Amino acid sequence: MNDPILEMRGVSKSFFGIKALRSVDLTVYAGEIHALMGENGAGKSTLMKILSGAYRPDPGGEIRIEGKAVRIEGPLGGRAAGISIIYQELSLAPNLTVAENIYLGREISRSGLLARGTMREGVGPILTRLGADFLPSTLVANLSMGQRQLVEIARALHARSKILIMDEPTTSLSAAESERLFALIRQLRAEGLAIIYISHRMDEVYALGDRVTVLRDGRLVGSLDKPEIRADTIVRLMVGRDVSSFYKKDHDPEAGRGHPVLAAIDMADGQRVKGCSLTVHAGEVVGLAGLIGAGRTELAHLIIGAAPKISGRLELEGRPVDIRTPGEALEAGIAYLTEDRKALGLFLDMSCLDNINLAVLGHDAKLGWVLDRDKARERAERAFAGLSIRAANVGVSAGGLSGGNQQKVLLSRLLAIAPKVLILDEPTRGVDVGAKSEIYSIIDNLAKAGTAILVISSDLPEIIGICDRVIVMRSGHIAGEIRRTETAPLNQEDIMALATGMEHLDA
Amino acid sequence: MPDNGASKAQVAPTTTNGAAAETRRQRMRVLISALGMLPVLLILCIGFHALSEGRFFTGQNLGIVLQQAAVNTVLAAGMTFVILTGGIDLSVGSILAASAMAGLTLSKLPELGMLWLPAALLTGLGFGVVNGALIALLRLPPFIVTLGSLTAVRGLARLLGADTTVFNPSIPYAFIGNGSLTLVPGVASIPWLSVIALLVILVSWLVLRRTVLGVHIYAVGGNESAARLAGIKVWAVLIFVYGVSGLFAGLGGAMQAARLYAANGLQLGQSYELDAITAVILGGTSFVGGIGSIWGTLVGALIIAVLSNGLILIGVSDIWQYVIKGLVIIGAVALDRYRLQGSART
Numbered sequence: 001m002n003d004p005i006l007e008m009r010g011v012s013k014s015f016f017g018i019k020a021l022r023s024v025d026l027t028v029y030a031g032e033i034h035a036l037m038g039e040n041g042a043g044k045s046t047l048m049k050i051l052s053g054a055y056r057p058d059p060g061g062e063i064r065i066e067g068k069a070v071r072i073e074g075p076l077g078g079r080a081a082g083i084s085i086i087y088q089e090l091s092l093a094p095n096l097t098v099a100e101n102i103y104l105g106r107e108i109s110r111s112g113l114l115a116r117g118t119m120r121e122g123v124g125p126i127l128t129r130l131g132a133d134f135l136p137s138t139l140v141a142n143l144s145m146g147q148r149q150l151v152e153i154a155r156a157l158h159a160r161s162k163i164l165i166m167d168e169p170t171t172s173l174s175a176a177e178s179e180r181l182f183a184l185i186r187q188l189r190a191e192g193l194a195i196i197y198i199s200h201r202m203d204e205v206y207a208l209g210d211r212v213t214v215l216r217d218g219r220l221v222g223s224l225d226k227p228e229i230r231a232d233t234i235v236r237l238m239v240g241r242d243v244s245s246f247y248k249k250d251h252d253p254e255a256g257r258g259h260p261v262l263a264a265i266d267m268a269d270g271q272r273v274k275g276c277s278l279t280v281h282a283g284e285v286v287g288l289a290g291l292i293g294a295g296r297t298e299l300a301h302l303i304i305g306a307a308p309k310i311s312g313r314l315e316l317e318g319r320p321v322d323i324r325t326p327g328e329a330l331e332a333g334i335a336y337l338t339e340d341r342k343a344l345g346l347f348l349d350m351s352c353l354d355n356i357n358l359a360v361l362g363h364d365a366k367l368g369w370v371l372d373r374d375k376a377r378e379r380a381e382r383a384f385a386g387l388s389i390r391a392a393n394v395g396v397s398a399g400g401l402s403g404g405n406q407q408k409v410l411l412s413r414l415l416a417i418a419p420k421v422l423i424l425d426e427p428t429r430g431v432d433v434g435a436k437s438e439i440y441s442i443i444d445n446l447a448k449a450g451t452a453i454l455v456i457s458s459d460l461p462e463i464i465g466i467c468d469r470v471i472v473m474r475s476g477h478i479a480g481e482i483r484r485t486e487t488a489p490l491n492q493e494d495i496m497a498l499a500t501g502m503e504h505l506d507a
Numbered sequence: 508m509p510d511n512g513a514s515k516a517q518v519a520p521t522t523t524n525g526a527a528a529e530t531r532r533q534r535m536r537v538l539i540s541a542l543g544m545l546p547v548l549l550i551l552c553i554g555f556h557a558l559s560e561g562r563f564f565t566g567q568n569l570g571i572v573l574q575q576a577a578v579n580t581v582l583a584a585g586m587t588f589v590i591l592t593g594g595i596d597l598s599v600g601s602i603l604a605a606s607a608m609a610g611l612t613l614s615k616l617p618e619l620g621m622l623w624l625p626a627a628l629l630t631g632l633g634f635g636v637v638n639g640a641l642i643a644l645l646r647l648p649p650f651i652v653t654l655g656s657l658t659a660v661r662g663l664a665r666l667l668g669a670d671t672t673v674f675n676p677s678i679p680y681a682f683i684g685n686g687s688l689t690l691v692p693g694v695a696s697i698p699w700l701s702v703i704a705l706l707v708i709l710v711s712w713l714v715l716r717r718t719v720l721g722v723h724i725y726a727v728g729g730n731e732s733a734a735r736l737a738g739i740k741v742w743a744v745l746i747f748v749y750g751v752s753g754l755f756a757g758l759g760g761a762m763q764a765a766r767l768y769a770a771n772g773l774q775l776g777q778s779y780e781l782d783a784i785t786a787v788i789l790g791g792t793s794f795v796g797g798i799g800s801i802w803g804t805l806v807g808a809l810i811i812a813v814l815s816n817g818l819i820l821i822g823v824s825d826i827w828q829y830v831i832k833g834l835v836i837i838g839a840v841a842l843d844r845y846r847l848q849g850s851a852r853t
Contacts, residue, residue: 306736327738336736344736347729349797354722358737361719369718413737 003067005030005194006051006083006163011061013046020046022218023061028163033185033195035209039238039432043218044198048165052085053077065163076105084156085165088430090148092140099123099136102155126154130184145292146177153184164188165196170204171430174292175458175496182207200432202231203461214238238433246433247465248440251283251447260318261452262334262421264303267312272298274476275311280421280452285443287467288456290499294473296456297339300423304329304336316420330359335414337407339425339456345410348399352391353380355398356412383412387442404435411442422446425456440466464490472498543791543803547839548810555817562820570687570698576812577700578603578759580805582779583786584711585635585755587804588748590787591715592728593796594649596749598638599756600779601660606630606760607770608667614678614764621679627761628754634660635753639746649749657780664772672771684765700762704808707755711801724748728796785836786811810839 006028013021021043028034038044049055050063053072057063063070070081078085092101099119100107108115108122120136127136132150134143140151149169156164166185170178185195185208199205205212206229213223214237222237235246262280267273272295280286288296301307303314305323314321316332323329329336338344347355357364357376364372364379380394387408391401398409407427414422424443428436443466447453457463463470472479472495480498484490556563582599589596610627614620634656641652683703687696715721726734727744735741759779764770789807792799814835818828 325738325740326736327740330738338733338736343730344732347726347733347797349729350722350725354725358722358726358739361722365719369720371717371719371722 004028004064005066007062007064007067008047009062009064011047011050011063012058013050013055014058020218021050021057024215024218024220026213026220028194028196030162030194031189031192032210033189033197033208035205035212036196036198036215037200037205037212037234037238038215039434042215042238042432044215045167046218047215048085048167048196048198051078051083051163051165053081079159079161082160082162083165084159084161084163086149086152086156086167086169088167088169088171090145090152092148092151094139094141096140097136098127098134098138098140098143098151098154101140101151102126102136102158104155106159123154123158126157130154130157144177145172146174146180149173149177149181150184153188157188161193163194163196165198167198168200168430169197170199170201172292175460176291176500178204200430200436201459202234205229205234206231235433246437246440247462248437248444249285249466251285251444261316262303262454263315264299265313265315267299267302268310269298269302269307270310272476273302276473276476276478278454278471278478280454282420282450282452283447284469285447285453285455285467287463287470288454288473289458289460289463289470289495290473290479292458293475294499295476296473297425299473300336300425300454300456303423304334306336330417330419333417333420334423335359335417335419335421336423337411337414337425337427339429341406341410346398346406349397351395352384352389352398352401352409353377353394355409356380356383356394356416359413360416379416380412383409383415387412388438402432402435403430404432404438407431407435407439408442411439415446419451421452421454423454423456426458427455428457428459428462460492460495463495464492470495474499474501543800544789544806544810544839547842548806548813551810551813551817551835555813555820559817559820563817566695568816568820570696572809572812572816573701573704574698575816576808577698577704578762579779579782579786579811580704580808581707581755581759581762582783583790583804583808584707584801585752586780586783586787587711587790587792587799587801588715588724588751589649590728590784590792590794591724591796591799592745592748593731594642594745594748595653595784596635596638596752597650597653597780598634598656598660599752599759599783600776601657601664602631602634602753602756603760603763603776603779604770604772605634605660605664605667606757607764607775608664608673608760608772610761610764611673611675611678611770612667614675615673623678623764624680624761627764628757631757631760632750632754635750635756636746638753639749642749643742643745661772664775666772668770668772670772672769674769676768678765678768681765681768684762684767700766703758703762707758708801708805715801720744720747725797728793728798730797782811789836789839810835 004027008024008026010023010025011021012019012023024047036044046055050057051072053074053076056073063072065081072078072081093104099116102123103119108118123136130150130153132147132154134147140148143151169181173181189195197208209229211223211225212229212234214221214234216238224233259282260279261282265277266275267277268275276299290296298307302309302312305325305328314323321332323332323334326336342348353376357379361371364375366372377394383389384394389405389408389412391405398406401409428439431439443453443455455463455467467490468484470482470490472481482490482494552563562568582603585599586596606627609630610623613626614623638652638656641647642649683699687698688702689696715724723734723739723744726737726739727741731741763775786807787804788794789810790799790803790805792803814832815828818831823831
């Protein structure tokens with residue numbers, strides 16, 4: 001192969017005596033997609049922040065770009081060295097246009113006035129090259145998540161970056177958008193860019209990775225070339241032990257089939273959800289699949305009363321219930337885990353203890369409104385033990401926890417009300433492999449205990465791995481339902497066919 | 508890797524030292540953030556004591572400071588509730604004036620005179636609840652709603668006394684404005700105004716830290732959408748906090764009326780909302796909501812009172828007092844931001 005474009009030798013980083021990176025050697029070549037994997041806290045983001053210039057590495061290590069030793073300093077240092085990073089939470093200003101975003105911080109001005117026309121023309125060729133279906137003058141607020149990602153990539157290309165680092169770029173993309181992104185990434189590889197691709201998702205790493213490097217506890221524990229890339233090898237490297245059964249499904253799918261717990265009939269909101277009915281039985285895990293924008297989250301919001309419905313009714317254990325607010329849903333025993341735990345779920349500045357107890361404070365209170373702090377602490381500690389939440393103690397604020405632990409804290413809040421129905425919206429999004437597997441076994445145990453569970457997920461292997469039955473939504477309608485049988489396990493093709501529509505398949 | 512063991516042996520001791528230092532630093536940080544602006548308050552007190560040739564720390568002067576801080580402390584306590592939810596209440600000065608006017612007017616009626624105190628409180632509560640209802644139910648921005656009532660309620664306050672000053676030299680319960688609670692006869696006493704302020708702080712602390720409602724207030728300020736989804740009745744929380752702010756403004760009005768035996772709808776409580784907001788911010792409560800404590804607010808209110816008092820003691824002119832107070836406020840908050848940088852979450 002040609003000379004490496006990026007070489008890191010013995011790069012370490014410690015924070016107040018705690019080593020976040022320990023003497024990492026990483027070599028990346030031009031024209032390769034280099035997947036970087038590791039559990040949360042393994043050191044991926046530290047490594048990335050060193051390359052972007054946000055952190056300064058400990059003395060002793062060396063970073064070479066195209067053979068020349070460089071010092072990357074300050075937030076602009078990475079870009080100056082030819083490195084662009086696309087963060088998981090995109091860093092675009094939605095109130096500005098595509099062109100303005102691409103030129104952000106490097107605006108062209110003529111005698112003090114912004115040269116909007118020149119800027120629009122300047123980004124035109126790059127957008128064409130990327131196959132963008134929007135204009136330089138489009139407001140970013142009007143773009144889909146996939147299109148916004150494209151703007152980020154255009155920004156990187158526009159800055160003439162040679163190394164592109166992408167941090168879980170498909171987290172908020174639909175399957176179709178992801179496919180387009182993959183094609184684009186391959187195109188960029190062919191054009192000679194080096195791409196460092198950070199992901200938790202095995203299928204993406206299979207599809208894209210020319211090489212895979214795995215970090216664990218701040219150390220580089222292995223680099224695999226294409227032929228050696230295998231799920232079990234990677235998982236073993238990542239967690240340092242064998243993960244025999246990743247998806248856990250021990251509960252008996254036949255157990256409660258005769259006893260419907262939740263029935264939603266003809267639910268519609270007049271916009272995204274157009275007359276959907278579904279039933280979930282006790283002890284059953286039902287998947288709700290579909291493309292992004294198919295209306296799955298909106299349907300869940302209708303069920304729990306978080307959005308106003310124009311039609312539809314609910315039955316809980318055979319009896320009609322009227323639910324108009326999320327509070328009434330919790331009261332009735334229907335709990336909903338949001339897909340956006342930071343914006344809609346957790347109180348990041350509040351302690352884990354308060355976060356966990358929030359839904360049951362009123363029930364536990366003495367005299368109706370005085371906090372029962374002993375009971376709250378006991379409940380939080382029980383949740384920490386039961387769901388193996390890893391944090392110094394129950395008093396630390398939820399914002400400081402890793403994604404997986406945050407998710408478990410949020411889940412604990414819902415489990416505190418002992419729900420009859422649990423609706424989980426993307427329960428493992430942004431969660432590391434270890435915590436994922438733990439969340440699957442929590443779901444499995446709840447099903448065993450008779451909870452009716454509805455899992456909304458864009459991760460098809462996950463749906464197939466943990467669900468007894470899959471309901472597929474397409475543009476606001478229920479497109480169909482697939483039941484797992486002894487002879488025919490669930491498969492991705494059937495689900496995708498329903499999710500995209502048959503005409504799509506024939507093409 | 509043959510050198511692995513050796514390097515590990517080298518690394519281990521520094522790591523332990525580093526971890527110990529980190530624990531110490533962590534402890535310091537917790538201590539500092541618990542103390543908040545208290546050091547600033549103490550430095551100001553000691554500084555004024557030195558500059559005024561020992562006239563600051565006298566029983567009489569401290570009594571004056573506490574009395575001067577009292578009304579603002581009460582207003583700032585209410586403001587703390589509001590700012591914790593991420594809101595703002597600009598109308599407290601006007602509500603204070605209207606409540607004082609309502610109370611004084613009633614106190615002159617011979618048969619109903621004794622009811623002036625509850626009347627003042629209810630007037631404040633009423634205006635606060637109206638603020639809250641507009642914000643919670645019509646989803647109007649707090650800044651706009653309370654900016655409107657700042658003006659409208661001021662007009663009502665003037666209407667109440669037909670735009671004159673209302674006097675009542677024999678107002679019932681006048682002791683709360685001018686009397687003192689004797690702690691040790693002949694040695695130590697504390698103005699009733701300060702006792703009320705401290706009680707208000709104590710009750711606020713109980714509500715914020717020891718009740719379900721308190722957690723809900725922090726939750727609404729921390730993340731309103733999440734609070735709604737978690738089943739919290741956000742509208743009820745909002746009406747409550749603006750109601751409390753109004754109630755405390757009403758109490759402040761009663762305190763002023765009892766102290767002055769008089770009230771003027773035009774002048775009373777002018778720009779009091781700014782001092783109240785300043786006290787809350789000095790106390791470390793986050794302007795976006797969700798973070799803060801009532802004790803910080805108390806310290807903030809005391810800093811403002813000490814500044815006014817100390818600058819007069821050392822003979823700074825009225826004009827320069829404004830300039831110095833403004834700069835101290837900006838400086839103190841800048842210090843606070845700098846101090847918190849280390850513990851800010853990413």
